[in-house]
Amino acid sequence: MGTEPRNPTALKRWLFFTLRRLREEKGFSRDDAAKAIRASVKIVEHYEVGRRLPSPLALEKLLELYGVPERVEFFIDLLARAKKGCDWWARFDFDTDQATLPPWFKLFLSLESEAVQIEGWDALVVPGLFQTPEYAEALVRASAVDDLSGDEIARRVDLRMARQREVLDRDGEPPIVWRVIHENALRLPAGNSDVSLGQLDHLLKLLERPNVTVQVLPSSAGEHNGFAGSFTFLSFPAELEDPGLVHAETHVRSLYYERPEELETYRKVLRRLYAQALPPERTPSMLRKVMKEL
Template sequence: MVASSTSPTVLKRWVAFELRRLREAAGLGRDDAAKAVKGSVQNIGHVETGRSLPKPLELERLLELYGVPERSEFFLDLRLRAKKGRDWWIGFDESAVPEYFRLFLGLESSAVKIESWDAIVVPGLFQTPDYARAIIRDGDPGLSVTEVERRIELRAARQDEVLDRDDPPRVWAVISEAALRLEVGGRAVLKQQLARLVELRERPNVDVQVLPASAGAHTGAEGAFTLLTFPSELEHDPGCVYTETRVKGVYYEEPAQVMTYRDALTRLQVQADKPESFTRWAERTMKDL
């Protein structure tokens, strides 16, 4: 729930998103908002991109200008939580948590639904320590042993924060058969990883689907992505899609962009084997190993 989130990163994003939407719905420009709070257009820009939070009086004036003064209490509560909150990954340095990844960690830990497509590797939320070690070490051979281990610690902490919280999100992953057969770290590590997926699949909030090699060409050919859905308390939020390259993360938050990925994911879910068949598939594959 939005009201229970304590991540300043996420709450700033939520406040920014909704204030921009309300201004645009009212047919007003940033200059109109700046005049209302006796501030600058630049300051409004910072608020609407999540770089800063409006002061309480500014917030009330903006909501009055946008025709929704009754939402002041809700927004003031979000603002207070953002000021008092603490992001869970504080304590990990930038080598483990690059700046572009921080927003994703906050959004992921606050989502009510996390859906993903992965063509090459098992998603990070599901990785065992040995599997993660092989992915991290071989993916960036220049990392020191300490840096590799810190990234594994981050991945484990991330799993605790998302999968083991009191109100875990619905997690639905579509993974290519090729990824699930790739002997990352060797056969023993892969077998351990498949066993972990079977264990997770037993949870009522987790679904795993295999996209078989026989599916041929498919809509996930352009690469992995994660689609996040947020609590209903944040009205009109279309969700967010996150993709990542070696050097940066990319966030898609416009409704049309999110819908494009939603359609692609739905087609992948239809093409993939049904979630109920995953355990049988995994056990058969582990036996082959």
């Protein structure tokens, strides 16, 4: 599949998501699956929520039950890779400092770094993949619930910069990144005026990349479909047969939407935001206009 997925957390998610999806699509119960592999229903549940990886034999039996024996070799390869290696963010994973990398954010970081397309809507701030270190630091300071030490702030900023390298500078073919950003987010006073101007200048440079597209939703657009909040839509390699997922982040957890009806709702929201926002070719002039007015 081109550049092979490297992050075990993402690989494990694809395995348990596929096993659950196929079982539900074929109309089998967990009891049916348990009988096929001579195991308990609890074991099948563990496989489907990611608490435990299946053995190669159990995986083969389940895929045969679900009518896709031709996928056995592919997913056994994923299983083998899921059992070795480590996620790119592991060096930031300190047991004593979950504030830098909370457990609920790890899955998203792994999946984002494997996505072939990253789309989304940003209502309040420039998205993390596009932030400069100075802008990121200003946001970390402003959004922190607790007082942070200088080292804690630096670790969070370092994680964000590493995330950008893993996604935007990925070896092989980088993902298509398409974001709609509200004009108010571009005008947000983050740090001082030099920080804000530096961030907008960085956005202009990112637009030179063929895989990066930004649209601006002007304040004059008035009411829009993005009032419910910012989100990211991740799409994955076609050979995974994964419909993708939507991620929304809060102060206490990540929310993931992956049911067909949920994905269709968010796809409609994105389509409307694309239509309401200024066309991509007008983004550079809009950024320069905001820079002059800051």
